[in-house]
Amino acid sequence: xxxxxxxxxxxxxxxxxxxxxxxxxxxxxxxxxxxxxxxxxxxxxxxxxxxxxxxxxxxxxxxxxxxxxxxxxxxxxxxxxxxxxxxxxxxxxxxxxxxxxxxxxxxxxxxxxxxxxxxxxxxxxxxxxxxxxxxxxxxxxxxxxxxxxxxxxxxxxxxxxxxxxxxxxxxxxxxxxxxxxxxxxxxxxxxxxxxxxxxxxxxxxxxxxxxxxxxxxxxxxxxxxxxxxxxxxxxxxxxxxxxxxxxxxxxxxxxxxxxxxxxxxxxxxxxxxxxxxxxxxxxxxxxxxxxxxxxxxxxxxxxxxxxxxxxxxxxxxxxxxxxxxxxxxxxxxxxxxxxxxxxxxxxxxxxxxxxxxxxxxxxxxxxxxxxxxxxxxxxxxxxxxxxxxxxxxxxxxxxxxxxxxxxxxxxxxxxxxxxxxxxxxxxxxxxxxxxxxxxxxxxxxxxxxxxxxxxxxxxxxxxxxxxxxxxxxxxxxxxxxxxxxxxxxxxxxxxxxxxxxxxx
Ligand code: HEM
Numbered sequence: 001x002x003x004x005x006x007x008x009x010x011x012x013x014x015x016x017x018x019x020x021x022x023x024x025x026x027x028x029x030x031x032x033x034x035x036x037x038x039x040x041x042x043x044x045x046x047x048x049x050x051x052x053x054x055x056x057x058x059x060x061x062x063x064x065x066x067x068x069x070x071x072x073x074x075x076x077x078x079x080x081x082x083x084x085x086x087x088x089x090x091x092x093x094x095x096x097x098x099x100x101x102x103x104x105x106x107x108x109x110x111x112x113x114x115x116x117x118x119x120x121x122x123x124x125x126x127x128x129x130x131x132x133x134x135x136x137x138x139x140x141x142x143x144x145x146x147x148x149x150x151x152x153x154x155x156x157x158x159x160x161x162x163x164x165x166x167x168x169x170x171x172x173x174x175x176x177x178x179x180x181x182x183x184x185x186x187x188x189x190x191x192x193x194x195x196x197x198x199x200x201x202x203x204x205x206x207x208x209x210x211x212x213x214x215x216x217x218x219x220x221x222x223x224x225x226x227x228x229x230x231x232x233x234x235x236x237x238x239x240x241x242x243x244x245x246x247x248x249x250x251x252x253x254x255x256x257x258x259x260x261x262x263x264x265x266x267x268x269x270x271x272x273x274x275x276x277x278x279x280x281x282x283x284x285x286x287x288x289x290x291x292x293x294x295x296x297x298x299x300x301x302x303x304x305x306x307x308x309x310x311x312x313x314x315x316x317x318x319x320x321x322x323x324x325x326x327x328x329x330x331x332x333x334x335x336x337x338x339x340x341x342x343x344x345x346x347x348x349x350x351x352x353x354x355x356x357x358x359x360x361x362x363x364x365x366x367x368x369x370x371x372x373x374x375x376x377x378x379x380x381x382x383x384x385x386x387x388x389x390x391x392x393x394x395x396x397x398x399x400x401x402x403x404x405x406x407x408x409x410x411x412x413x414x415x416x417x418x419x420x421x422x423x424x425x426x427x428x429x430x431x432x433x434x435x436x437x438x439x440x441x442x443x444x445x446x447x448x449x450x451x452x453x454x455x456x457x458x459x460x461x462x463x464x465x466x467x468x469x470x471x472x473x474x475x476x477x478x479x480x481x482x483x484x485x486x487x488x489x490x491x492x493x494x495x496x497x498x499x500x501x502x503x504x
Contacts, residue, residue, distance in 0.1 A: 022034055029055065029056055029059055030059060030063070035056050036056075038056070041054050041057050042054035042057065069327070069362060069363065070361070070362045071118060071119045072113075072358070072362065073164070073358060074115050074116065074164055075113040075114070075115055075130045075132075076113075076117070076118050076119040076121075077113055077114045077117065077118070077119055077120070077121050077123065078111045078112060078113030078114075078130065078326060079111065079112050079113075079208060079260065079261040079264055079265075079326060080109060080110065080111040080112075080319050080322075080325055080326035080329055080372075081109070081110050081111075081112075081264060081268065081315040081316075081317070081318060081319075082107070082108070082109050082315070082316070082317040082318070082319065083107075083108050083109075083110065083273070083313055083314050083315035083316050083317065084105055084106065084107055084108060084313070084314055084316070085099070085105070085106045085107075085108050085133075085135060085278070085311055085312070085313045086103070086104070086105050086106075086311055086312055086313075086314075087099065087100045087101055087102055087103065087104045087106075087310060087311040088102065088103075088309065088310065088311050088312060089102060089308065089309065089310045089311070090102045091221075091280075091308075091310055092223065092224070093223060094221045094223060094229045094231070094280075094282060095221035095222060095223060095229075095339040095340060096222065096223055096224045096338055096339040096412065097137070097139070097142070097221070097337055097338060097339030097340050098137060098138050098139050098337075098339075099135050099137040099138075099139075099142060099337070100310060100311070100339070104138075106135050106136060106137050106138075107135075107136045107376065108133055108134060108135050108136070108313060108315075109133075109134045109136075109325070109329060109372060110131070110132065110133045110134075110313075110315060111130065111132045111326060111329050111331065112129055112130060112131055112132075112208040112260070112264075113129065113130035113132070114127045114129060114130070115127045115128055115129075115130065115167075116164075116167050116168055116176070117169075117176075121257075122253050122257035122258075123257060123258055123259055123260040123261060124204060124244070124249040124250075124252050124253040124257065124259065125204075125249075126198060126199070126203040126204055126246075126249075126456070127198070127203065128147045128148060128149045128194075128197075128198060128203070129147060129148040129149075129205055129208070129211060130145075130146075130147055130148075131146045131147055131148050131211075131213030131214070131235065132144070132145040132146065132329075132331040133145075133146075133213075133235075133313070133331075134329070134331055134335070134373075136375065136376040137337055137376075138376075138377060139337045139338055139339075139377070139412075140335075140337050140375050140377055141335045141337075141373075141375045141376075142335060142336060142337045142340060143331040143332055143333065143335040144215055144233055145331045145332065145333050145351070145355070146213050146214050146215045146216055146233065146235075147213070147214060147216055148202070148205060148211040148212060148213055148214070149194065149197045149198065149202060149214060149216075150197070150214040150216060150234070150301050151193050151194050151197065151214075151216060151298060151299050151300060151301060151437070152194055152216055152298040152299060152347060153185070153188065153190075153191040153194040153195070153299070154188060154190065154191065154298075154299070154347065155190055155297045155298050155299050155345075155346060155347055155429065156346045156347060156350075156428075157346060157347050157349065157350020157351065157354070158350070159188065160347075160350060160354075162184060163184060163188075166180045166181040166183065166184035166185075167180075167181045167184075177463075178460040178461065178463045178464055179463065179464055179465055179466065179469075182460070182461065182464050182469050182470070182473055183464075183466065183469050185473065186468075186469045186472040186473050186476075189432075189434035189435070189476050190297075190299040190432060190434045191299070191476075192434055192435055192438040192476045192477065192479075192480050193299050193300075193434075193435075193437045193438040193441065193480075194299065195438075195457075196438045196441050196442060196453065196477070196480065196484075197441065199453055199456045199457040199460075200243075200441075200445065200449060200452065200453045200456070201243035201244060201245055201246075201449065201452050201453075201456075202243055203456070204243060204244040204245075204246070204248075204249045205241075205242070205243055205244070205260075206242035206243060206244050206248075207242070207259070207260045207263040207264070208260045208261075208263065208264050208274075209237065209239045209263065209264065209267060209274040210237055210239045210240055210241055210242035211237060211241060211242075212234065212235055212236055212237050212241060212276075213234070213235030213276065214232075214233070214234055214235070215232055215233030215234070216232075216298055217232075217296075217298050217333075217342070217343060217345045217347065217348040218230045218231065218232050218283075218295060218296050218302075218343040218345055218348075219231050219232075219233070219340060219341065219342060219343055219348075220340070220341040220342070220343050220416060221282070221339060221340060222338075222339050222340070222341060222416045223339070226416055226417065228285055228341075228416050228418070229282045229283070229284060229285075230282065230283040230284070230285065230288065230295065230296075230343055231280050231281065231282050231283075232280065232281045232301075232302055233278060233279070233280055234278070234279040234280070234281070234307060235276040235277070235278055235279075235313070236276060236277045236278075236279055237274070237275075237276055238274070238275040238276065238277065239274055239275075245452055246452070246455065246456055246459070264315075264318075265318055268315065268316065268317065268318050269318070273314050273315055273316045274314075274315050275312055275313065275314045275315075276312070276313045277309050277311070277312050277313075278309070278310050278311045278312070278313065279307040279308060279309050279310065280307065280308055280310055281302050281305045281306070281307050281308075282305075282308075283295060283302065283305065291431070292431060292433060293431050293432075293433040293436070293437075294429050294430065294431045294432075296343050296344055296345045296346075297345070297429060297431075297432075298345055298347040298348065299434070299437075300433070300437060301437060303437065303440065319372075324370075324371070324372065325371075325372040328363060328367070328370050328372055328373070329372050329373065330355070330356075330359040330362075330363055330367050330368070330370075330373050331355065332352075332355035332356050332359065333348060333351045333352050333355060334352045334353070334355060334356050338412040338413050341415060341416055346429070364386070364387045364388050365385075365386030365387055365388070365389075366386050366387065366388045366389045366390070366391075367388075369388070369389070369390060369391060380407050381400075381407070382397075382398045382399055382400060382407075384398055434476070434479075435476065435479040435480040436480075438476075438477070438480035438481070438484075439479075439480040439481040439484070442480060442481045442483075442484045443481060450484075450487075454484075454487050454488055454491050455491070457477075457488060457491075458488060458491035458492050461473055461474070461488070461492050462491070462492040462493075470492065470494060471494060471495065471498045471499055471502055472502055474488055474489050474492070474494050474499045474502075475499045475500075475502035475503055478499050478500070478503065479503055485499060
């Protein structure tokens, strides 16, 4: 008797689904039930008030009121693109990372961004551009969170919140103010190199395709024997590099404040997929002492070290949904894989903490479960619960070690070893060399690039009311290159004698 009864029930269920089931075109509430009327609220007759019982209306308003999440505290304005990275060279002598096995193909998601202004700000503004890449590797996600410029303003994470506060709009007037950020930078001579980059036309790239990407920091590659090599990463655009003059940028901004996003969507839609080749520079630990600067200082490039190409990235698919993918993407220098580790760079060490921390606040405890952030391999640990958890843990064991449900460590994931000696301390690095590479950069520019740099920089420095701040800044550029300093001093009507007196 049991079987016929079951059959009758399933026939009944089928009949229900054929006649009444909600299907893909049915408008529903969040509980999946159909919406009866999406045009008229439920009222007490033609002249009465709206009924609290209109659960659809209430839910619609509640969800609307909760659409915004905190924007990123920096890099709020961005554009994401999916693609693929193909490793082209055997570098197993440097790293055991599977992503770098020759011919290995790895899906990626890249988010390009501006840094300082808010989510709706123009993409023409002078700023570094973020260039963050998430590699969904066969050993977990690796994020290379870089910029379009090769160095950074500061070398110690302890200065980052102050620097960003000075660059963000004023807490009083809500306007960015060169008086504030040059006040800060006049105390930070190591910013001279990055400021020279940012105030050149590299600070206003023409679009996102025609710019390079840089890892900026030195990282460590670790091979199967545990041997460490220091490495810097550089994405070289196959589209070449194109920057805007301040005049071009102003003209574009007058008619389009999303020109870079628009350009990327158009290129990918037309099948003109942008590509970047990934290059590395390497140093053995014993070579770190060979320079008159500290190679782990993020304000320095490794000039004169040869680059080797290790792979190519192609971006070929725009996200289906901006919020779900681009906005909820969470990149972090803490997302590392066996064979790639942070170096002792003091700026990077702070970042290794900061990103996951802000994302726990911005997106919640389970943000790594979101499709755009989820590793493509099984995530196997006993971190549990928390808001928005939609995992599927069935085991009674939620601890390790266990004989009942064993999850084993894998030696490949052990961190590399390093001998350390000395005292705990709070001291600036030795071999600071704040100006030399800014001078090298200035002299590498042609006539027009130098003229644009001076004009761009004078435009902001000339607004600084405090003469001491202005002259300290001028003395930094003068120490980078005397011609640079003299031309800038003339452009802002400064006093060259005062500038020279400030040279230590
Ligand atoms: C100690 C120094 C730094 C700190 C504390 C810091 C902190 C942050 C924070 C909190 C975010 C927002 C992350 C989010 O909400 O998802 C962010 C975004 C970002 N940062 Fe940094 N940052 C630092 C330096 C740098 C440097 C040196 C670079 C480039 C090499 C960089 C590149 C980026 C990029 C590209 C993003 C945007 C990632 C995305 O597209 O979602 N940052 N940073």
